Amino acid sequence: MIEVILALTGGLVFGYFITLKPHQKRLLEQSYTTVIFLLLLSMGIAIGLNQTLLSNGSTLGFYALLFALVTILGSIVCCMILEKTKVIQL
Amino acid sequence: MIFLIFIALLGGGLAAYFHLLPMAVTNHIGSFSYYLLLALQILVGIDIGANRAVLNQLRKLGLRILFIPAAIIIGSLLGGLILSFFIPYSIPTALAISSGMGYYTLSSLILTQSVGSSIGTLAFLTNIIRETLTFALIPFLARRSHLAPLASAGATSMDNTLPMIIRFGPKSIGLVSIISGVILTLAVPFLVTFFIHFI
Numbered sequence: 001m002i003e004v005i006l007a008l009t010g011g012l013v014f015g016y017f018i019t020l021k022p023h024q025k026r027l028l029e030q031s032y033t034t035v036i037f038l039l040l041l042s043m044g045i046a047i048g049l050n051q052t053l054l055s056n057g058s059t060l061g062f063y064a065l066l067f068a069l070v071t072i073l074g075s076i077v078c079c080m081i082l083e084k085t086k087v088i089q090l
Numbered sequence: 091m092i093f094l095i096f097i098a099l100l101g102g103g104l105a106a107y108f109h110l111l112p113m114a115v116t117n118h119i120g121s122f123s124y125y126l127l128l129a130l131q132i133l134v135g136i137d138i139g140a141n142r143a144v145l146n147q148l149r150k151l152g153l154r155i156l157f158i159p160a161a162i163i164i165g166s167l168l169g170g171l172i173l174s175f176f177i178p179y180s181i182p183t184a185l186a187i188s189s190g191m192g193y194y195t196l197s198s199l200i201l202t203q204s205v206g207s208s209i210g211t212l213a214f215l216t217n218i219i220r221e222t223l224t225f226a227l228i229p230f231l232a233r234r235s236h237l238a239p240l241a242s243a244g245a246t247s248m249d250n251t252l253p254m255i256i257r258f259g260p261k262s263i264g265l266v267s268i269i270s271g272v273i274l275t276l277a278v279p280f281l282v283t284f285f286i287h288f289i
Binding site: 010014043048069070 | 212235240
């Protein structure tokens with residue numbers, strides 16, 4: 001956890017003191033997409049390997065899906081209220 | 091990009107499930123994804139740090155930025171509360187599970203230790219499904235609302251889902267996403283332990 005925050009802070013400080021040229025910006029975006037792809041791939045593998053997830057798939061998985069859906073939906077609705085009432089404007 | 095997401099998730103999942111991967115891969119997948127996450131954090135940091143508009147955005151929003159994680163918590167808890175009337179779980183149990191905000195390691199650990207492995211596993215699955223669904227939903231959500239991807243991501247908007255949020259959102263979303271994710275990550279242990287008292 002500490003490493004994650006350090007990596008982020010390190011990148012932030014480094015980025016703050018440099019100016020990216022257009023081709024460097026493109027390179028940054030390409031490395032982004034590549035790392036995201038690899039991360040999703042390893043997440044897929046982790047799920048495929050997870051016995052807890054697969055063996056309890058039917059009952060617990062059904063309720064888990066319901067919980068995931070309602071929490072996502074509730075949070076989206078509340079955040080959209082913030083946007084519609086113009087409390088937060090990005 | 092959306093196509094790539096499904097290929098990666100599904101391909102990885104099926105390959106692992108049918109034992110098509112060498113032991114060297116499956117044994118180290120945890121540390122492998124951790125290093126990928128670190129690499130991503132550095133890239134994300136550079137991207138945000140090099141962008142002057144982000145700092146101005148933050149100055150403009152000020153303390154109002156705290157409304158975002160607050161709305162995400164209230165929304166998730168309301169969703170869990172409504173669901174509890176239709177399923178065989180008590181209101182405090184449902185609220186404790188809904189408090190995970192996608193932070194699956196922590197909330198499921200607390201719940202397994204203090205309530206039991208069944209509720210702990212349910213919390214784990216809920217949060218991991220929330221994160222997986224968020225990955226799939228971000229491209230669609232980002233088109234309709236700037237905050238919706240953050241809302242769906244919950245605590246993961248500071249790390250795992252951050253690159254996707256930045257990739258599909260407006261330039262200014264990165265820092266807002268991190269701040270919201272950090273606050274939610276800090277809030278999860280307090281929320282979960284609070285609701286456990288009433289179970």
